[in-house]
Amino acid sequence: MKAAAFDYAAPKTLAEASALLGSNGAATAALAGGQSLLPMLNLRLALPDLVVDLGRLEELKEIAATRTNIRVGALTTHAAIEDGKLPETFGGLMQKVASNISYRAVRNHGTIGGSVALADPASDWSGCLMALGAQVRIAGRKGTRSQPIGEFVLGQYSTSLAADEIIVGFDVPRPDAALRWGSFKVVRKSGAFANSIAFAVSHGRGGPAVVVLAAAADRPCLLPAVAERIQAGEKSEDVLRGAIAQDVKDVTKDDSYLMRLHTSTVLRAVREVEAK
Amino acid sequence: MKSLTLQLNGSKVTHEVEPRQTLADFLREQCRLTATHLGCEHGACGACTVAVDGQATRSCLRLAIMCEGQSVQTLEGLDDDPTMEVLRRHFHQSHALQCGFCTPGMLMMARDILSRMTNPNAQTVRDQLSGQICRCTGYSGIVTAIVAAGRELGRAPQA
Numbered sequence: 001m002k003a004a005a006f007d008y009a010a011p012k013t014l015a016e017a018s019a020l021l022g023s024n025g026a027a028t029a030a031l032a033g034g035q036s037l038l039p040m041l042n043l044r045l046a047l048p049d050l051v052v053d054l055g056r057l058e059e060l061k062e063i064a065a066t067r068t069n070i071r072v073g074a075l076t077t078h079a080a081i082e083d084g085k086l087p088e089t090f091g092g093l094m095q096k097v098a099s100n101i102s103y104r105a106v107r108n109h110g111t112i113g114g115s116v117a118l119a120d121p122a123s124d125w126s127g128c129l130m131a132l133g134a135q136v137r138i139a140g141r142k143g144t145r146s147q148p149i150g151e152f153v154l155g156q157y158s159t160s161l162a163a164d165e166i167i168v169g170f171d172v173p174r175p176d177a178a179l180r181w182g183s184f185k186v187v188r189k190s191g192a193f194a195n196s197i198a199f200a201v202s203h204g205r206g207g208p209a210v211v212v213l214a215a216a217a218d219r220p221c222l223l224p225a226v227a228e229r230i231q232a233g234e235k236s237e238d239v240l241r242g243a244i245a246q247d248v249k250d251v252t253k254d255d256s257y258l259m260r261l262h263t264s265t266v267l268r269a270v271r272e273v274e275a276k
Numbered sequence: 277m278k279s280l281t282l283q284l285n286g287s288k289v290t291h292e293v294e295p296r297q298t299l300a301d302f303l304r305e306q307c308r309l310t311a312t313h314l315g316c317e318h319g320a321c322g323a324c325t326v327a328v329d330g331q332a333t334r335s336c337l338r339l340a341i342m343c344e345g346q347s348v349q350t351l352e353g354l355d356d357d358p359t360m361e362v363l364r365r366h367f368h369q370s371h372a373l374q375c376g377f378c379t380p381g382m383l384m385m386a387r388d389i390l391s392r393m394t395n396p397n398a399q400t401v402r403d404q405l406s407g408q409i410c411r412c413t414g415y416s417g418i419v420t421a422i423v424a425a426g427r428e429l430g431r432a433p434q435a
Contacts, residue, residue, distance in 0.1 A: 006295055
């Protein structure tokens with residue numbers, strides 16, 4: 001249970017980091033907080049020749065509020081978000097999500113950028129950021145680009161990042177009305193990997209709504225029929241259950257346990273929105 | 277091998293380390309600080325918990341080389357720490373250890389909890405300790421000790 005040998009570099013500029021990551025393809029691993037990479041190295045599931053530590057890149061630590069967005073640097077830790085260090089917490093949604101990730105000692109080092117870049121289907125941030133309509137800011141050898149998070153995550157441990165590219169951070173749009181939200185996560189033991197996570201967000205009352213189910217498929221998925229029912233102020237549990245069944249049937253296939261599990265998490269998230 | 281300089285329990289130290297070496301292995305093997313125990317080596321058990329720049333950290337999930345310029349605190353460096361003195365006493369009184377393997381991690385995490393929360397109740401302590409495993413299953417005494425320590429420290433003005 002010890003990592004195999006590798007080289008280590010801690011570049012101080014994005015250009016340098018990008019060049020190092022791009023030069024060696026899949027044999028290079030990017031290291032942010034290390035809370036997923038270190039277990040993989042220790043278990044020898046990851047066998048890189050070179051580990052590039054992104055921890056010294058100041059651009060990845062920026063936290064700022066613009067007129068339209070909250071800019072969250074990729075190296076922002078879960079603990080920092082839990083402790084309310086962002087200029088806007090989206091009605092407490094991001095704080096709640098952060099505080100339910102793993103354990104405090106892991107949250108002290110695990111980062112939002114590292115979590116999204118790994119794209120573990122059971123992770124919390126990609127689904128949450130999708131519900132909030134976030135854009136991923138990416139830098140590489142060819143310059144910078146920005147992409148909606150729903151398009152950035154391609155599948156299990158798969159994103160649109162090229163070998164030389166690095167997540168700089170996220171632009172999360174400021175809600176134009178008071179954000180009403182709900183989230184619910186099923187884990188067998190607190191801090192363990194999730195079996196189902198639901199996020200429901202409504203911009204004010206009757207405003208645009210987004211519902212996301214995560215930890216169910218290879219990447220977070222939108223539940224448009226449920227979102228439409230929230231926007232319409234639907235109260236009937238039967239109608240909501242019908243909308244959920246319609247949205248999640250491709251994920252649950254014919255598995256009645258999965259159908260009950262995901263229905264339950266989505267319903268609880270929707271109920272929480274209604275209560276606000 | 278790479279050169280690593282950090283503050284270890286208040287003293288500046290410099291060592292040669294392999295990049296693959298975790299902070300836990302560095303502490304135990306190179307610095308001979310063996311209070312930090314290694315259980316699972318993949319972040320599940322919490323036995324190796326130390327403080328890095330004052331933040332509770334699983335030392336098996338951090339490369340030693342990542343700690344360049346940082347301050348690392350282990351149980352050995354907390355002999356004279358006022359919070360640890362209270363915790364030690366309550367761990368003793370509440371019989372909060374059996375085999376003792378998880379105890380250093382429990383103490384480091386307990387100190388972290390009490391640094392963030394005043395007078396936490398048993399449920400809060402249980403939630404906060406969910407990342408620390410005691411395979412003797414002696415949780416009851418551990419929770420009792422931390423709650424009692426929190427109560428005692430909560431009464432005194434915080435330093």
